[in-house]
Amino acid sequence: MEKPNNTIEKSTTEATNTISLPTAEAWAKKWRKEEGNYNKHHELHAFLIPKDDLTQVLAQGVDAVRAYIGVDENNVEKLMIVGTKYDAATDTYVDMLPEKSAEGGNIYDFTRPCPPSCDSGSPLN
Numbered sequence: 001m002e003k004p005n006n007t008i009e010k011s012t013t014e015a016t017n018t019i020s021l022p023t024a025e026a027w028a029k030k031w032r033k034e035e036g037n038y039n040k041h042h043e044l045h046a047f048l049i050p051k052d053d054l055t056q057v058l059a060q061g062v063d064a065v066r067a068y069i070g071v072d073e074n075n076v077e078k079l080m081i082v083g084t085k086y087d088a089a090t091d092t093y094v095d096m097l098p099e100k101s102a103e104g105g106n107i108y109d110f111t112r113p114c115p116p117s118c119d120s121g122s123p124l125n
Contacts, residue, residue, distance in 0.1 A: 017053050018106040021099050024080050027070025034071060047079040048112040057083050060105050064093050077113040082106075 019027075057065055062083030070078040083105045084093035096105030 017050070017109050019080070019109040021097055021107060024068065024070065024107045024109075027072055027078050027080065028068050030071045031069045031077075042075075042077070043115055044077050044113055045118060046114040047077075048114060048117040049079070049081075050112075053081070053108045057081050057106070057108050060096060062096065062105075066093065066095060078109055079113075081108040 060083040063086040064084045065081050066084050068080045068082070070080055072078055083096040085096055086092075087094050098106060
């Protein structure tokens with residue numbers, strides 16, 4: 001697999017809606033632990049993702065993005081987006097995480113699960 005040619009300029013604006021790596025790890029761990037029974041007790045259809053957050057993650061010069069699902073300490077579902085860089089040696093898109101990579105990156109916390117942030121007229125709900 002060849003490295004993608006799409007490059008995006010780095011943003012000069014300060015990142016918003018970001019969370020720390022330890023917080024992201026805790027939320028993802030809680031989701032994985034509870035996921036087996038989670039959907040029996042909670043309704044989750046989708047996530048509303050603000051345009052500014054997508055623009056900021058793309059501005060990190062990523063080759064792709066990866067989404068992780070988590071649950072915070074208040075039992076609110078979270079979609080966490082991280083940029084990735086393609087590593088041709090391993091044929092892997094490697095997460096650009098703060099504190100864990102030289103290039104670093106931010107973990108974006110998209111906090112508007114559906115419900116309640118749904119389009120009531122959408123046939124996908």
